Amino acid sequence: MPSLRGLLRTPLRCLIAALACVTTQASPTQAQRPPAGAPEPVVFVFDLDDTLIRYLRPPETEAGLVLPREGDLFGYRYRVLDGVAEMLHSLLREVPGARIAFYSGGPRARNERILSELMLPDGRSAMEAAFLVLSKEETIQEVGDGHPAQNTGENARFRGHEKKDLRQFARDGVKLENVILIDDNLAWAHRGQEKNFLWLGSRPKFHQVRLGEGPQSAEEFVRDRNKLARARGLIDRALEKSRSDGIPISEALWRLQWLPNPAGGEPLYNEPLWTDAALYRRGAQAFHRANPKYRFTPAAPDGTQLGCVRDRIEALLAEALSRVPASP
């Protein structure tokens, strides 16, 4: 049985503590369309459902920003997930050549309405800031050896019939190797475009506004609620690897996320990335620079900040981490 002291040296413990040190250093604003001679454009393509938004599933409670602001869209209302505006804004202002785009399996009318109401810290809507918006109407039906199961999350891996073909973003000087799809469902990956995928992890069965109101452990809660911060940190790490190794960002993301399967077959996800405190910290710092009001969601009940009830937080983490399998 690991000691509490040992447990508190684990990545998740560091993850929470490190966020108490978020800095506010600003970076220069980056135009979405760089002038000639600027770095190559990189397109960050965001899925919508369970990546940026999540429809309210009873009995999930309503809190934070919900869209549309009035009424519903085809019977649904959507929670905007943690760090969405900060993610979009921080990429545009800090990543040279960055463009943001959207590709959702939902209908175009819904997607455009949501993106028109989703505001960035600079006052633009996500729709106005987008390089391109694609919807269900532009998804690809893949025939052949694809698996009929769709939206089954982690188990589906890269299989599935309905695909998002990222070649549609390779235009206006954009190379396909510089197009990144950020999505919760691996099954959307088009054949030959697996390296362009940044995986957020599978969607939770239940979105918890507060720890304890649903079945998630403290670790699951922190991972899910801060998944965009982790993804933002992973983007920065991939950009660094791209520069140091002289490889495209898509290749860098592939090498960071996936490991060869010794048994053959599908690659294995690099599991330690889920609890890599440095990734969450880098992402949260970028979000904080984009919006000083941004706050990392800690595993403390009722939004209690670290340091106020340290014993209670440590007990929560110890309980959660005792069920985390050791890293290989």
Ligand SMILES: [Mg+2]
């Ligand atoms: Mg999704």
